[in-house]
Amino acid sequence: MEHGPVDVFLLAFGEPKFDGSVVSELEKLAGQGIIRVLDVMLVMKNEDGSVITLDLEDQPEEVKAALGFVETGTRGMFDSEDADLLKEGIVPGSAVMAIAVEHAWAVGLRKALEGAGGEVAMFFRIPGPVIDEALADLGA
16 A cells, blocks of 8 residues: 655643544544544643553543544554653643644655656645744735
């Protein structure tokens, strides 16, 4: 199987309000074939300093089933070493989520590029808020 590029996002939640909207959006994008969610890990630090790590592979079957949009063959990409790294900088009352996302939309483009003798020479990402600000400045 050929793959698209993979991004690992570290999402910081200063005051976590997990209402399901992030999971819902990931599920929608995966269902549309835009992305493949390869793995997810959540690390939370309680106000008392205790740390909770939620690794998808360690969850009960009903939780895994509820997150069925996360590819089963790639769950476990994040491991205990990753969890230890995430725990280091987290402050009490906050959380960090690591998500590995494959750009499924890019597989066809990759094949077309390779067929045409091309390749991606460089790639960089400009965060959405930076684009919003630049476009607002253009309109001002």
